[in-house]
Amino acid sequence: MKVNLKINGALTTVEVDDDTPLLWVLRDTLKMKGTKYGCGIGQCGACTVIADFQATRSCSLAASAAVGLDITTIEGLSRDADQFVQKAWQDLRVPQCGYCQSGMIMAVTALLSKSSDPTDDEIDREITNICRCGTYERIRAAIHAAANNRI
Amino acid sequence: MQTDRRNLLKSMAAVSAGVVFPVAMSGCRVADYGPATPVELISWVVIEPNNTVRIRIPQSDIGQGVITTLSQVLAEEMDLDWSLVRPEFFDPLTNLKRGNVYVYTCTESSWSADRLFDPMRMAGAQIRQMMLIAASRRSGIAIEDLRTENSGVVFPGGARHSYAELALLASHTTPPEPAKVKLKAAADYRLIGKPVKRLDLKQKTNGTLQYGIDVDLPSMLYAAVRQSPVYGGKLVSWDETAIAKMPGVVKVVRIAGGSSGLNGPIADGGEDYGMDDAVAVVADSFWRARKALLALPIEWDEGPFANASSEAIMADLTRRVGQTQPVVREAGDYAAAIGRAAQVLEADYSYPFMDAMPLEPINCTAWLRPEGLQVWASTQFAQDAHRLAAVTAGLPPERVQFNLPYTGGAFGRRCQNEYVSQGVQIAKAIPGRPIKLIWTREEMMARGYPPPITVSRFKAGLDENGKVIAWFNRVVSGTAPDQSYGPARLPHYVPNLQIEYARIKTPQPFGWMRxxxxxxxxxxxxxxxxxxxxxxxxxxxxxxxxxxxxxxxxxxxxxxxxxxxxxxxxxxxxxxxxxxxxxxxxxxxxxxxxxxxxxxxxxxxxxxxxxxxxxxxxxxxxxxxxxxxxxxxxxxxxxxxxxxxxxxxxxxxxxxxxxxxxxxxxxxxxxxxxxxxxxxxxxxxxxxxxxxxxxxxxxxxxxxxxxxxxxxxxxxxxxxxxxxxxxxxxxxxxxxxxxxxxx
The missing domain is CATH 3.30.365.10 (Aldehyde oxidase/xanthine dehydrogenase, molybdopterin binding domain)
Structure with a gap:
């Protein structure tokens, strides 16, 4: 079926099976590889995008259900990796293998859009993404730094 | 002698002290990089006309940062301007053709720094020397009056030639004997030991870094795979008619099990580290391939481990830990000492099967064309992936190109390259079309390579002062290479000591884990x-x-x-x-x-x-x-x-x-x-x-x-x-x- 999507501000029409998760539409149909596949069941968060201001696991959202949503992917954050969360990630040298970090940055961007200076407990509750390299404490520090830099 | 994972690497010629590098080759593979004239120097670097320097990193970057740290090592001795450094992953075929010129290409044992610190310093210092010789020849000024700085040679009056300007001439000089090359004193380091930022930081925060799973080729097809759900099982049949009408399905491919590379014929102990039979569904999208695979009825002969369970294995290990096993270390007279101890303690410890679970799912892209085979895969052992791809394809190694992308975590799991064999088997069934194989997370967990399940029995005696005078430890574990270093390489020299170690065969092949x-x-x-x-x-x-x-x-x-x-x-x-x-x-x-x-x-x-x-x-x-x-x-x-x-x-x-x-x-x-x-x-x-x-x-x-x-x-x-x-x-x-x- 034809699906109309709004991604990073642009309208696009794709021809996919209606149950195809948004993740695979982004990666395989639209060739936007920044959004990652990790578990396929909404656990790990590597596929996180922002849909209408909400952090959303794109592996668990059918493309047909994404119609009408305003979707932002990692590619839509900045032209030059200089969005405030990305900058904090660079300043605090967060990434190791880097595979989870697109999803982390999207989840954190969404969190900071509704809570400008989250507490540690709030961070623990809201950011449930998995990083197998174990960059968690740098992630926490980078979230605080991003919040502070923006204020 | 102690056996360990190093011994698995004997097929890779070990190069030790006194590394000799092959004669410089200029303009190698120019066609790959456009019409300008990049110059390759002793396999390790390519100097571009704009004076950027590509450094070959003979390791996988699995998150540990070698792409940056090993660049620091070579750039230090070559006196490179850090802002002009552009690392890239090595090419296994080049390494093969040139007799293991990159010295150490398997990414395991936390060995990147240990193994490559000397060779990469030496390479940098040799190339620096070649630049000085070239500058001296061009100018007629003695080498002693020249110095290097920021990717260039500086003349007495302050004038300078960039390395790019000297590279072609340098490539025609003979690399100096390593024994005659003087390495920098540590006090002069500007890069080694410094907290420079990772060179890939930006790409790791904007989603542009290329992992194996991100490879994309024209008219590419996608494959989903199902392996025997029981380790050691064999494929009997499948019913293709069930998915014949599903959209996008191109082909169902039988994948033969067998040797899988690092853990294949060169593993010790003659253990079967092979992969099992599998079925792959190939379709025009991964989602369709995966969906069709789920709908495909497959019949398996579940083989000898059909009833295996952790519980039964643990019970077996516990029974065996009550029996005498081979002694791997002893000292003094343990039996006598435990008899006279003031206090005796006993305890059994156990360790379950585990899984490394890197976040980037296993994947391999392969493309078989008349001119040869191209393969891409995130792996810890690209050299062996190249070998395995060639063996699987039945091609001479020269006709196989293995491209190493970034790796989204590995933690030992990607020492095994069985998925490379799978990818190549699928590509063979669909020649001319690139195929990308991706394992689902479920497939990864169903088919892990665990460290061995283990039971460890202790008994020790203390004297009246609470001093340990007798130490006994008997370990029985599941499938693994000899890991007796675990119990036996204690730094302690308890006067009376006895350590025993044995292994039994368990269903899963062994795997390394961080x-x-x-x-x-x-x-x-x-x-x-x-x-x-x-x-x-x-x-x-x-x-x-x-x-x-x-x-x-x-x-x-x-x-x-x-x-x-x-x-x-x-x-x-x-x-x-x-x-x-x-x-x-x-x-x-x-x-x-x-x-x-x-x-x-x-x-x-x-x-x-x-x-x-x-x-x-x-x-x-x-x-x-x-x-x-x-x-x-x-x-x-x-x-x-x-x-x-x-x-x-x-x-x-x-x-x-x-x-x-x-x-x-x-x-x-x-x-x-x-x-x-x-x-x-x-x-x-x-x-x-x-x-x-x-x-x-x-x-x-x-x-x-x-x-x-x-x-x-x-x-x-x-x-x-x-x-x-x-x-x-x-x-x-x-x-x-x-x-x-x-x-």
Whole structure:
């Protein structure tokens, strides 16, 4: 079926099976590889995008259900990796293998859009993404730094 | 002799001291890089016309940062302008053709720095010398009057030639003999040891970094795979008619099991490390391939392990640990000493199957055309992936190009390359079209390569003063190469000691996992030592220090100096960690501390760092555990990049926490029970420790590994802390199986 999507501000029409998760539409149909596949069941968060201001696991959202949503992917954050969360990630040298970090940055961007200076407990509750390299404490520090830099 | 994973690499010619590099080749593979004239110098670098320098990194970047740290090493000696450095992954075919010119190309054992520090410094220094010779020839000025700086040669009057301007001429000079090349004094380092930022930081924060799973080719097809759900099973048949009408399905491909590379014919012990039969569905999108695979009826002959279970295996190991097993280390007269001990303690520890679970799912892209085979895959062992691809395709190696992308985590799992064979088998069935094979997370968990399930029995005797006078340890584990270093490479020389070790065959092929056998055995050994200290009413550090006594090292021990040094390094690390952690501080009930020290000394002359940890935990009395503080001291020899090293220690801490809290893979009816992260949790922000203190010891020794050292000690200290807090003595994992509430 034809699906109309709004991604990073642009309208696009794709021809996919209606149950195809948004993740695979982004990666395989639209060739936007920044959004990652990790578990396929909404656990790990590597596929996180922002849909209408909400952090959303794109592996668990059918493309047909994404119609009408305003979707932002990692590619839509900045032209030059200089969005405030990305900058904090660079300043605090967060990434190791880097595979989870697109999803982390999207989840954190969404969190900071509704809570400008989250507490540690709030961070623990809201950011449930998995990083197998174990960059968690740098992630926490980078979230605080991003919040502070923006204020 | 000790057998370990190094021995698996014997097929790769080992190049040791006095590396000789092949004669320079100019303009190699120019066609790949456009019409300008990049110049390759002794295989390690390519200098571009704009003076940027491509450095070949003969390792996989699996998150440990070698793309940056190894660049620092070569750039240091070559006097490169850091802003002009452009690292790239090596080409296995080039390495093969030129006789292992990159020296060490498997990414394992935390060996990148250890193995490549000397060769890459030498390469940089040789190339720098070639630049000086070229500049001298061009100008007629003596080399002694020239110097190098920021990717160029500077003349006496201050004029300079960039390396790009000199590269072609330099490529026609003979590389100087390594013996005649002078390396920099450490005091002059500008890059080695400096916390430069990773060169891929930007691409890792904007989603543009290319991992294996991101490879995209024109008219590419996608494959989903299902392997025998029982290890060792065979494919009987499938019913293709069931999916014939499903949209986008191109083909169903039978994949033959067999040898899978690193763990194939060169593994020790003659064990079958092979992969099993599989079925792949190929379609025009991965989603369609996966959906069709789920709908495909497949019949398996489940083979000899159809009824295997962790429970039965554990029962078998426990039975065997009650029987005499081969002795791997002994001293004095254990039987007599235990007989006269004032106090005797016994305990059984056990360790389950586990899974490394890197976040980037297994994948391989392969494209077979008349002109040859192209393969892309995230792997820790690209050289062997290239070999395996050629063998699988039935092509001479020269017609196979293996392209190494970035790797989204590995932790040992990607030492095995069986998925490369699978990808190539699919490509053979659909020649002319690139295919990308992706395993689902479920497939990854169903088909892991676990470290061995293990039971370890201890018995020790204390004299009236609480001194350990007799030590007995018998270990029986599942399928693995010889890991007797785990129980037997203790740094202690207890006067009366007997250590036995045996293995049985278990269904899954063996796999490496971050921390290797040290994770199991350091915890078991030092868990039991912690029990001894408690029984003797002694402080743990006091007992450790007594065991770490260089005067007890036998006078006639071969490499005695190495053994003594080990003890000194461990004592030093212990002293340092007790200082930063404030050891001795009294904690209220419900809070506890543990301490541990270790090195990665597989065998006597193995170069290794030393690490010690103190971990504080809180038990809330209702069953919940919190890791409050972690202190780690790491002495890893010369530090190449302190921020990268810190990152590795931080990562190791969370690896240890995950292993302790959740690490377990369960076999039942021959199958892995855990299907995805909903059945096997891992540390997340909420479980992470917020209070971490790391001390890196400054050292001029040769660089040692840093990727794994903190795993065993942090896990050990954490588990011992639970008892200290008033919780149960932990003798099996994971903690999620234990009741941590206390009265």
């Amino acid at each position: 921390g290797v056998a040290f994770t199991q055995h350091v915890w078991m050994n030092q868990g039991f030592q912690d029990e001894l200290a408690v029984a003797a009413g002694r402080d743990r550090v006091d007992l450790y220090m007594e065991l770490l006594d260089e005067t007890t090292v036998p006078a006639d021990l071969k490499d005695r100096g190495v053994a003594v040094n080990r003890i000194r390094n461990m004592r030093d690390a212990l002293n340092r960690v007790t200082k930063i952690a404030g050891w001795g501080e009294r904690l209220p009930r419900g809070r506890g501390r543990g301490i541990s020290v270790n090195d990665f000394s597989y065998w006597v002359t193995y170069r290794t760092g030393t690490a010690a940890a103190v971990v504080d935990v809180t038990l809330d009395g209702k069953g919940a555990l919190r890791v409050d503080r972690v202190f780690v001291v790491l002495n890893c020899g010369r530090i190449l990049n302190p921020e990268v090293v810190r990152g590795q220690v931080e990562g190791s801490i969370f690896w240890a926490i995950t292993t302790a809290l959740y690490g377990k893979i369960t076999l039942k009816d021959g199958r892995v029970v855990e299907r995805n992260f909903q059945d096997h949790n891992v540390a997340r922000l909420a479980t992470a420790c917020r209070n971490i203190h790391i001390e890196l010891v400054q050292s001029d020794e040769h660089p040692a590994g840093v990727g794994e050292d903190a795993v065993p000690i942090v896990m050990t200290a954490m588990l011992n802390a639970i008892f200290d807090a008033g919780g149960p003595r932990i003798r099996s994992l994971p903690l999620s199986d234990h009741d941590l509430s206390f009265v």
